[in-house]
Amino acid sequence: MMRYALSLLMAMMVFVTMAHAQERSGPLRIEITEGVIEPLPYAAPIFVAETAAAAQHAQNITQVIATDLSGTGLFREIPASAHIGRITNFTSPVQFADWKAINAQALIVGSVSAESDGRLTVRFRLYDVFAGQEIGQGLQLQGTADGWRRMAHKVADQVYSRLTGEDPYFDSRVVFVAESGPKDNRQKQLAIMDYDGANLSYLTDSSSIVLAPRFSPGDNQVLYTSYESGFPKIYLLDVASAGRRVLETQQGTMSFAPRFAPDGRTVVFSLTAGGNTDLYAMDIASGQTTRLTSAPSIETAPSFSPDGSQIVFESDRSGLPQLYVMPAGGGEAQRISFGQGRYGTPVWSPRGDLISFTKQSKGRFHIGVMRTDGSEERLLTASFLDEGPTWAPNGRVIMFTRESQGAQGQARLYSVDITGRNLRQVPLDIGASDPSWSGLQK
Amino acid sequence: MNILGKTTILAAVLALGACTSADRFNSGNAVDLNSSGVGANGLAGSPQDPTSAAYFQQTVGDRVLFAVDQSTLTQEGMVTLDGQAQWLNTNVEYAAVIEGHADEQGTREYNLALGARRANAVLEYLTSKGVASNRMKVISYGKERPLEICSEESCYAKNRRAVTVISVVPTS
Numbered sequence: 001m002m003r004y005a006l007s008l009l010m011a012m013m014v015f016v017t018m019a020h021a022q023e024r025s026g027p028l029r030i031e032i033t034e035g036v037i038e039p040l041p042y043a044a045p046i047f048v049a050e051t052a053a054a055a056q057h058a059q060n061i062t063q064v065i066a067t068d069l070s071g072t073g074l075f076r077e078i079p080a081s082a083h084i085g086r087i088t089n090f091t092s093p094v095q096f097a098d099w100k101a102i103n104a105q106a107l108i109v110g111s112v113s114a115e116s117d118g119r120l121t122v123r124f125r126l127y128d129v130f131a132g133q134e135i136g137q138g139l140q141l142q143g144t145a146d147g148w149r150r151m152a153h154k155v156a157d158q159v160y161s162r163l164t165g166e167d168p169y170f171d172s173r174v175v176f177v178a179e180s181g182p183k184d185n186r187q188k189q190l191a192i193m194d195y196d197g198a199n200l201s202y203l204t205d206s207s208s209i210v211l212a213p214r215f216s217p218g219d220n221q222v223l224y225t226s227y228e229s230g231f232p233k234i235y236l237l238d239v240a241s242a243g244r245r246v247l248e249t250q251q252g253t254m255s256f257a258p259r260f261a262p263d264g265r266t267v268v269f270s271l272t273a274g275g276n277t278d279l280y281a282m283d284i285a286s287g288q289t290t291r292l293t294s295a296p297s298i299e300t301a302p303s304f305s306p307d308g309s310q311i312v313f314e315s316d317r318s319g320l321p322q323l324y325v326m327p328a329g330g331g332e333a334q335r336i337s338f339g340q341g342r343y344g345t346p347v348w349s350p351r352g353d354l355i356s357f358t359k360q361s362k363g364r365f366h367i368g369v370m371r372t373d374g375s376e377e378r379l380l381t382a383s384f385l386d387e388g389p390t391w392a393p394n395g396r397v398i399m400f401t402r403e404s405q406g407a408q409g410q411a412r413l414y415s416v417d418i419t420g421r422n423l424r425q426v427p428l429d430i431g432a433s434d435p436s437w438s439g440l441q442k
Numbered sequence: 443m444n445i446l447g448k449t450t451i452l453a454a455v456l457a458l459g460a461c462t463s464a465d466r467f468n469s470g471n472a473v474d475l476n477s478s479g480v481g482a483n484g485l486a487g488s489p490q491d492p493t494s495a496a497y498f499q500q501t502v503g504d505r506v507l508f509a510v511d512q513s514t515l516t517q518e519g520m521v522t523l524d525g526q527a528q529w530l531n532t533n534v535e536y537a538a539v540i541e542g543h544a545d546e547q548g549t550r551e552y553n554l555a556l557g558a559r560r561a562n563a564v565l566e567y568l569t570s571k572g573v574a575s576n577r578m579k580v581i582s583y584g585k586e587r588p589l590e591i592c593s594e595e596s597c598y599a600k601n602r603r604a605v606t607v608i609s610v611v612p613t614s
Contacts, residue, residue, distance in 0.1 A: 183591040184591050314551070
């Protein structure tokens with residue numbers, strides 16, 4: 001299995017900024033609010049190739065940076081064909097008038113050089129064109145050539161953070177279920193990719209049904225449900241080696257819907273015995289299991305709050321599936337969803353401020369968000385079948401499964417901003433479901 | 443897909459398991475139960491032989507259907523299960539895996555739990571009619587193994603099902 005991420009040794013360092021002493025009236029900043037409708041125009045001329053061998057990488061890296069930024073819907077690239085100025089030397093002073101003339105608010109200037117040992121060095125600076133000065137400091141990244149996409153994502157992450165004030169998310173991965181074949185003979189296997197669909201590789205074969213993989217807090221392990229033994233059981237997979245082991249529960253039970261606690265040592269999951277599904281917690285090292293709920297209703301889809309103190313889950317104890325929050329060790333649960341319809345698959349935001357969920361109402365499915373007390377519910381999507389949200393590391397974007405209707409129906413991954421804008425299909429040419437978004441890569 | 447070949451291999455795996463383990467299902471083994479809803483030609487024996495799996499599937503009826511979101515048995519379902527119980531009580535060399543399924547209207551997790559409720563309703567009914575519970579095992583596929591693939595109630599109605607899949611357990 002290709003593990004490019006581990007072979008990438010990347011060094012990032014700030015290099016001394018050139019003299020830009022003048023005072024600024026205020027930073028160039030795009031605020032991500034409901035009100036933002038006009039994306040911020042920017043120019044990203046192809047990075048200067050410092051060596052002949054770097055020319056292709058320079059072009060590819062610039063392309064990925066622009067795709068990352070424009071893909072947020074917050075920024076709009078001014079195409080190269082409209083550029084007046086040319087960047088041919090990374091260290092030459094920028095002629096701001098050329099970029100003002102095309103109304104580029106932000107300008108990204110960079111260079112790529114290929115070292116004799118095969119490594120790449122990428123440098124970039126971000127400019128506020130109308131203020132005529134640099135935003136933040138120049139950065140230099142070094143890594144192996146096969147990690148060029150990560151270096152591009154790192155640059156885009158820096159630009160995104162500097163212009164939005166938000167934490168970044170481009171240098172991240174997604175583990176998911178790759179799907180092939182018709183609906184009545186669907187083949188499933190675990191797969192992993194970069195957040196933008198690149199660097200796809202498979203973690204299992206398609207000989208058994210696999211469902212709902214979930215990253216560990218450090219993203220080096222994945223929990224998932226597999227029918228490998230003939231019955232649904234939870235497996236723990238090491239991402240680097242693809243080695244896996246079953247997390248055994250009592251004989252004659254089904255276990256599924258696993259999710260890590262933030263400490264990475266505990267798994268919370270659903271266990272079905274005698275037709276009744278409840279929530280349990282397991283200490284991974286010892287295998288010791290604790291029962292968290294005890295009701296004749298269905299309790300499933302648990303997800304921890306980022307501080308590990310609470311669990312949000314789905315239960316039909318009121319008749320229809322609704323969302324509840326309880327202490328991490330079990331105990332009295334508070335219902336938080338009260339709208340019309342059925343609620344499922346709640347997932348706590350990594351920021352802790354919101355819970356995303358699947359809602360089924362009037363024959364349609366929605367991905368939505370609400371505050372952790374259930375207030376301010378907002379539906380972000382609507383389709384025949386949307387389900388299974390997962391959060392970007394910065395808690396600003398949600399990825400989910402959308403399945404199309406009918407005999408030819410297929411599952412695809414989509415993403416949407418928490419403001420409900422910028423719905424996009426993840427570029428993948430295979431069927432895909434059940435995404436789990438990693439944290440930002442180290 | 444050669445359904446007959448697959449089923450033969452499946453039976454062999456089950457047989458091996460039964461020889462070496464007290465657990466007749468040998469659940470630690472890689473038993474492929476994905477054969478839900480195979481055609482009659484996928485089952486061993488002649489439909490004319492009342493002790494055959496084919497007879498059980500076609501004449502007794504191997505499945506019961508459920509209303510939306512429900513796991514309560516219908517009157518029609520109970521009639522089918524009465525037949526299943528009688529047959530299983532006669533043909534004691536068979537064991538059964540009861541598969542619960544849901545239609546696609548619902549989340550993956552909820553449908554897994556719902557399918558388990560349906561399968562368990564069948565198990566409890568058969569138990570009440572004298573079938574030893576240690577001859578039966580339940581599994582839920584949720585919405586993972588639809589029989590019919592249109593996105594309409596006519597298909598959904600057939601997918602909301604519990605199927606009793608039988609196999610011979612050789613005496614060890």
